[in-house]
Amino acid sequence: MRLALNQITTNRWSVREAAEGCARAGIGAIGLWRDKVAAAGGAAAAARAVRDAGLTVSSLCRGGFFTAPDGIADTRRAIAEAAALGTDLLVLVCGGLPDGSRDLPAARAMVHDGIAAVLDDAAAAGVRLGIEPLHPMFCADRSVITTLGEANRLAERFPADRVGVVVDAYHVWWDPCVEQEIARARILAFHIDDWVLPLPEGALLGRGLPGEGRADLPRLYRAVAAAGYTGPVEVEVLSERVWAMPPDEVLERLVAEADALLGVSRSG
Amino acid sequence: MRLALNQITTNRWSVREAAEGCARAGIGAIGLWRDKVAAAGGAAAAARAVRDAGLTVSSLCRGGFFTAPDGIADTRRAIAEAAALGTDLLVLVCGGLPDGSRDLPAARAMVHDGIAAVLDDAAAAGVRLGIEPLHPMFCADRSVITTLGEANRLAERFPADRVGVVVDAYHVWWDPCVEQEIARARILAFHIDDWVLPLPEGALLGRGLPGEGRADLPRLYRAVAAAGYTGPVEVEVLSERVWAMPPDEVLERLVAEADALLGVSRSG
Numbered sequence: 001m002r003l004a005l006n007q008i009t010t011n012r013w014s015v016r017e018a019a020e021g022c023a024r025a026g027i028g029a030i031g032l033w034r035d036k037v038a039a040a041g042g043a044a045a046a047a048r049a050v051r052d053a054g055l056t057v058s059s060l061c062r063g064g065f066f067t068a069p070d071g072i073a074d075t076r077r078a079i080a081e082a083a084a085l086g087t088d089l090l091v092l093v094c095g096g097l098p099d100g101s102r103d104l105p106a107a108r109a110m111v112h113d114g115i116a117a118v119l120d121d122a123a124a125a126g127v128r129l130g131i132e133p134l135h136p137m138f139c140a141d142r143s144v145i146t147t148l149g150e151a152n153r154l155a156e157r158f159p160a161d162r163v164g165v166v167v168d169a170y171h172v173w174w175d176p177c178v179e180q181e182i183a184r185a186r187i188l189a190f191h192i193d194d195w196v197l198p199l200p201e202g203a204l205l206g207r208g209l210p211g212e213g214r215a216d217l218p219r220l221y222r223a224v225a226a227a228g229y230t231g232p233v234e235v236e237v238l239s240e241r242v243w244a245m246p247p248d249e250v251l252e253r254l255v256a257e258a259d260a261l262l263g264v265s266r267s268g
Numbered sequence: 269m270r271l272a273l274n275q276i277t278t279n280r281w282s283v284r285e286a287a288e289g290c291a292r293a294g295i296g297a298i299g300l301w302r303d304k305v306a307a308a309g310g311a312a313a314a315a316r317a318v319r320d321a322g323l324t325v326s327s328l329c330r331g332g333f334f335t336a337p338d339g340i341a342d343t344r345r346a347i348a349e350a351a352a353l354g355t356d357l358l359v360l361v362c363g364g365l366p367d368g369s370r371d372l373p374a375a376r377a378m379v380h381d382g383i384a385a386v387l388d389d390a391a392a393a394g395v396r397l398g399i400e401p402l403h404p405m406f407c408a409d410r411s412v413i414t415t416l417g418e419a420n421r422l423a424e425r426f427p428a429d430r431v432g433v434v435v436d437a438y439h440v441w442w443d444p445c446v447e448q449e450i451a452r453a454r455i456l457a458f459h460i461d462d463w464v465l466p467l468p469e470g471a472l473l474g475r476g477l478p479g480e481g482r483a484d485l486p487r488l489y490r491a492v493a494a495a496g497y498t499g500p501v502e503v504e505v506l507s508e509r510v511w512a513m514p515p516d517e518v519l520e521r522l523v524a525e526a527d528a529l530l531g532v533s534r535s536g
Binding site: 097102103104108135136137139140141144146147149150173174175176177195197198199200201202203213214215216219 | 365370371372376403404405407408409412414415417418441442443444445463465466467468469470471481482483484487
C-alpha cells in the first residue's frame with residue numbers, strides 16, 4: 001500500500017496546487033472532489049493538472065445521494081467525470097433520509113435501486129462504485145448506509161468487479177464487527193483520518209489527522225492488509241482546524257505519521 | 269406499556285418537583301439520576317418524595333464506566349442506591365476508552381469484567397443491570413458498547429434474570445439490525461427521545477422530544493412490543509433547548525405525543 005492524498009484534506013488548495021503539493025511531498029496519487037474539478041475547468045483540465053505534476057488520480061468523490069431527487073442523474077454525471085479523470089473508482093455517499101421521511105428501510109431500498117440504475121453506465125465507463133458507509137451520526141442527513149456490514153451486504157447484491165466498499169477509519173473505527181467485516185469486504189479504497197473530541201457543531205468538520213485521535217489505525221490497517229487490499233491509503237480529513245494549517249505542513253505531517261503509525265511510505 | 273419520565277428530561281427540577289410534576293401530568297413512574305438523588309438528601313429522602321407524589325421509581329441512572337478506575341466501586345454504590353430507592357433496575361453506561369488508550373477490545377473486556385465483578389452485589393440487592401448501548405458517536409468517551417447487538421451478546425454472557433439491555437431510540441434508531449436485535453433482546457427498559465439536527469458542539473445535549481426528529485419511534489415501539497416487553501416507556505431527553513422550556517409544558521407535550529405517536533397512555 002502507498003500513501004495518497006484525498007484533496008479535501010488540503011481544502012484551500014486547487015487541484016493543481018494540491019497535485020503540486022503532493023509532488024513536493026513525494027505523494028504519488030490524489031483523490032479529487034467534484035467541486036474542485038469543476039473549479040479547475042472540468043475533468044480534462046483537472047486530469048492534465050494532476051498528470052503535469054506526475055501524479056495519478058486515485059478516486060473521485062463523490063456520487064450517490066440516491067435518496068434525493070437528482071441522485072441517479074448526478075451519479076451518472078459523476079461516473080462520466082471519473083472516467084474522464086482517468087480513475088476507475090467513484091466513491092458513493094449514499095444519501096440520508098429523504099426530506100420529511102423517517103422510513104429507513106425505504107431509504108435503504110432507494111440506495112439499492114439507485115446503484116442498480118447506474119450500474120450499466122459504470123460498467124460502460126470502466127468505473128467501479130465504492131459504497132462508503134458513513135458514521136451513524138450521519139444517518140439522517142448523509143448516508144443511511146451506516147456500517148461496513150450493511151455496505152458489504154449491499155455490495156454483494158451486485159457484480160464483484162463493479163461494486164465494492166470504501167473503508168474509512170473515521171466512520172468504522174468504533175464498530176465491534178469491523179474486523180470480520182473488513183475480512184469479507186470487497187475493499188476498493190482505504191481512507192485514514194482520526195476521531196478527535198469534542199465534536200464540533202454539525203459534527204461534519206471535526207476529524208483529526210491520523211494519529212491525533214482515538215481510532216486504532218494500525219489495527220484497521222492490519223485488517224485491511226490481511227484482507228488482501230494493496231491499493232492506496234488515502235488520507236481524508238474534513239476539519240476546519242486542519243484546513244487552517246499551512247497545507248504543505250499538513251502533508252509533511254501526514255507523510256511522517258503514515259510512516260510512523262503504519263509503515264506506509266510515499267510512492268516517490 | 270405505560271409512559272414514564274426520566275427525570276433528566278426536566279433537568280431543572282429536583283426529585284420532588286419532578287415527581288409532583290409527573291403526578292400533575294398523570295405520569296405514574298419516574299427514572300431518577302444519582303446527582304439528583306444526592307441533591308434530594310439521599311436515596312431514602314428521594315424515595316419518600318417519589319412515594320409522596322404517588323409514583324414509583326422505574327430505574328436509576330446510572331452505573332457503569334467500567335473503563336475508569338473507580339467504575340466497579342461506583343457501580344456497587346449505585347446498586348445500593350437503586351435498592352434503597354425501591355427500583356430493581358440500574359442502567360449501565362459502560363464507559364469509553366480508558367485515558368490514552370485506543371484499544372477497543374481491551375476496553376470491551378473491561379466492561380465484561382466490571383459487570384462480572386458487581387453481579388453478586390446486584391443479585392443480593394435484587395437489582396437488575398441494564399446495559400445501555402450508546403450511539404457510536406459516544407464510543408471514545410462514554411460507552412464502548414455501541415450497538416444493541418453488542419449489548420445483547422454481552423448480556424447473554426450473564427444470567428437472564430440479572431443482566432439485560434436498555435433500548436434507547438436515540439442510540440439505536442439508525443441501526444440496520446435493530447429490529448432483529450430487539451427481537452432477541454432481554455429488554456429491561458425502553459427509552460424514547462428523538463434525533464434532531466444539527467448536532468450541537470459536544471453532541472451530548474442535542475436530543476429532541478419524541479416526534480420532533482427523524483427516528484421512527486412507532487417502528488421501534490412495535491418491535492419492542494413484539495418482543496414481549498410490557499414495562500415503562502421512559503422519555504429521556506438530554507437537551508439544552510428542552511431544558512429551557514417550562515417543565516410542565518414539556519410533560520404536557522410528552523403525554524400528548526406518546527399518545528399520538530405510539531398510543532401509549534399515562535397510568536393515571
